[in-house]
Amino acid sequence: MQLTVLGAGTCVPVEGYSPAGYVLRRAEDVVLIDAGPGTLARLERAGIRYRDLKLVLFSHLHPDHTLDLVTLLQANNATPGWKRTEPLQVAGPRGMRRFLERLYQAFEGIAPEAYEIRVDELGESQHDIGGWHLATGLTGHTPNSLAYRVEAEGHTVVFSGDAAAVEPLARLARGADLLVCECSFPQGWATSDHLTAGQAGEVAHAAGVKRLLLTHLYPAALEQDPARQAGAMFAGKVDLARDGYTTDV
């Protein structure tokens, strides 16, 4: 599999750290994970056509992870000379269906016109969706926020989404090849709904993952060498994500 980070940041504008978006490619297809504002343009830059998306996963419904779903739905109806006819599979936390209904009410022209959207609302379980083997766990960021464990081609990558608790995430990430972990704040900046760099390192250590990729970085985290802070807790390889960061898993 190949991972490309489309957005390594948050809602706060920082050059090179756009709102959340990730794409995983395997031989036959791709899956998009989260779609913060601008994700579709960066997907295009990564060489993947929005027309080819079959499956989109959402960790939770905050705007920095979902706003470009609106763009995707509009483009599916309104691309000159093309209309989507293939079904689109969308999976997300509990509340995903109601969220979509509310988007259709808020934005003209985005309700599917010539295709079907299939929605799965996920809790804590295992799923085979669109040919991808997934496991999900709750992260404590919001009551329904999800982390995803994706297994394909003999390798495992775990996406924390936004997360607040170390232990459940460590359980989901057990033995993964790569943990893509939110790292909102620097060490010592503890909050009830996000992880610090030190906590991201703790998750990686407790889970025994091979590599840790830090993402969802607010400016305060970026200013304080988060890879070093996480690395103090975790002996494996630590990388710092940035828009466009690509790695094989």
Ligand SMILES: [Zn+2]
């Ligand atoms: Zn976020």
Ligand SMILES: [Zn+2]
């Ligand atoms: Zn959030």
